Amino acid sequence: xxxxxxxxxxxxxxxxxxxxxxxxxxxxxxxxxxxxxxxxxxxxxxxxxxxxxxxxxxxxxxxxxxxxxxxxxxxxxxxxxxxxxxxxxxxxxxxxxxxxxxxxxxxxxxxxxxxxxxxxxxxxxxxxxxxxxxxxxxxxxxxxxxxxxxxxxxxxxxxxxxxxxxxxxxxxxxxxxxxxxxxxxxxxxxxxxxxxxxxxxxxxxxxxxxxxxxxxxxxxxxxxxxxxxxxxxxxxxxxxxxxxxxxxxxxxxxxxxxxxxxxxxxxxxxxxxxxxxxxxxxxxxxxxxxxxxxxxxxxxxxxxxxxxxxxxxxxxxxxxxxxxxxxxxxxxxxxxxxxxxxxxxxxxxxxxxxxxxxxxxxxxxxxxxxxxxxxxxxxxxxxxxxxxxxxxxxxxxxxxxxxxxxxxxxxxxxxxxxxxxxxxx
Numbered sequence: 001x002x003x004x005x006x007x008x009x010x011x012x013x014x015x016x017x018x019x020x021x022x023x024x025x026x027x028x029x030x031x032x033x034x035x036x037x038x039x040x041x042x043x044x045x046x047x048x049x050x051x052x053x054x055x056x057x058x059x060x061x062x063x064x065x066x067x068x069x070x071x072x073x074x075x076x077x078x079x080x081x082x083x084x085x086x087x088x089x090x091x092x093x094x095x096x097x098x099x100x101x102x103x104x105x106x107x108x109x110x111x112x113x114x115x116x117x118x119x120x121x122x123x124x125x126x127x128x129x130x131x132x133x134x135x136x137x138x139x140x141x142x143x144x145x146x147x148x149x150x151x152x153x154x155x156x157x158x159x160x161x162x163x164x165x166x167x168x169x170x171x172x173x174x175x176x177x178x179x180x181x182x183x184x185x186x187x188x189x190x191x192x193x194x195x196x197x198x199x200x201x202x203x204x205x206x207x208x209x210x211x212x213x214x215x216x217x218x219x220x221x222x223x224x225x226x227x228x229x230x231x232x233x234x235x236x237x238x239x240x241x242x243x244x245x246x247x248x249x250x251x252x253x254x255x256x257x258x259x260x261x262x263x264x265x266x267x268x269x270x271x272x273x274x275x276x277x278x279x280x281x282x283x284x285x286x287x288x289x290x291x292x293x294x295x296x297x298x299x300x301x302x303x304x305x306x307x308x309x310x311x312x313x314x315x316x317x318x319x320x321x322x323x324x325x326x327x328x329x330x331x332x333x334x335x336x337x338x339x340x341x342x343x344x345x346x347x348x349x350x351x352x353x354x355x356x357x358x359x360x361x362x363x364x365x366x367x368x369x370x371x372x373x374x375x376x377x378x379x380x381x382x383x384x385x386x387x388x389x390x391x392x393x394x395x396x397x398x399x400x401x402x403x404x405x406x407x408x409x410x411x412x413x414x415x416x417x418x419x420x421x422x423x424x425x
């Protein structure tokens with residue numbers, strides 16, 4: 001049988017679809033939309049092999065809509081227009097069941113290619129479903145992004161992957177005829193990296209390597225049979241996530257040598273330099289923050305520079321930034337502060353802003369005393385006047401705790417001088 005196992009097991013209904021229960025479970029947003037038949041344009045964002053294409057097919061099947069598919073790798077503006085013309089003829093613009101246009105790897109489309117989709121989405125000629133492994137906030141133009149819902153799909157869990165293997169043994173015609181014993185699965189799951197397609201491909205290769213009818217799958221067998229090329233960089237697979245993770249952890253751990261090594265791995269593997277620069281931007285704020293605010297400036301300039309320069313010279317700029325960030329003092333105080341603040345908002349809900357802090361754009365609001373007792377800081381000594389800015393229910397709550405480094409220690413001392421013992425600085 002020439003059809004790959006992953007294709008043979010591709011589900012066609014929601015009932016058969018594994019994982020992503022936060023979207024397709026009974027309480028999931030996508031489940032409700034599919035069942036109601038009101039399908040908005042959307043973008044699926046997540047790692048490879050997690051069912052983005054499959055889910056798009058299921059949506060089309062269950063909502064009884066024509067389905068058109070393009071790959072951003074080998075499609076141009078002409079291909080897009082041709083498909084849109086076909087979609088318009090198959091669906092018409094006055095029906096609630098617009099044809100679905102699925103675009104795989106939509107992040108690879110240029111701005112002009114994405115622009116060519118706008119009219120069709122805006123006028124409802126098609127319902128667009130895009131799939132991307134990259135953050136759509138950076139890779140999809142704002143005009144198109146504003147017309148789409150963005151749904152994040154997660155890597156398959158251990159439970160999902162084990163269930164998928166069991167399904168393969170029971171439901172696949174070829175495998176169900178064999179005597180296959182899944183004695184150990186840890187190595188299989190580890191090599192898959194949460195990618196269901198990769199898991200099934202490895203499993204099928206293993207089974208094909210046996211001559212007898214009785215096949216026993218163990219961790220040792222998987223390790224021996226599947227030669228994982230650790231030095232290879234697959235920017236569409238597990239290595240993409242492993243190496244960028246090691247890169248950022250090396251910067252966080254103040255090791256410029258490891259950082260520049262993993263940078264080289266990515267560059268040699270053909271990684272998008274803008275992707276690397278974006279991660280440096282995040283690290284500059286998350287891991288360095290106010291311990292060295294200049295880090296964010298340098299990272300932002302790096303992103304702008306590599307966007308203009310391109311390869312091969314971008315490697316020099318990226319190396320300068322990566323080694324600077326790795327050598328910089330570290331603090332995650334700002335990162336932790338916003339995390340605490342968001343949790344506080346979730347816990348306390350929609351608290352009323354103090355009257356003194358409210359804006360008073362109308363006469364009625366002024367009569368109600370909005371802003372009356374607010375003290376304009378610049379009218380006071382040291383440009384500071386002690387007052388309560390937080391809602392009454394959470395008054396005196398400290399969310400930002402400066403880190404233990406020279407710059408933030410100076411911040412702590414300044415805040416302590418201003419606020420005395422109010423926040424315990």
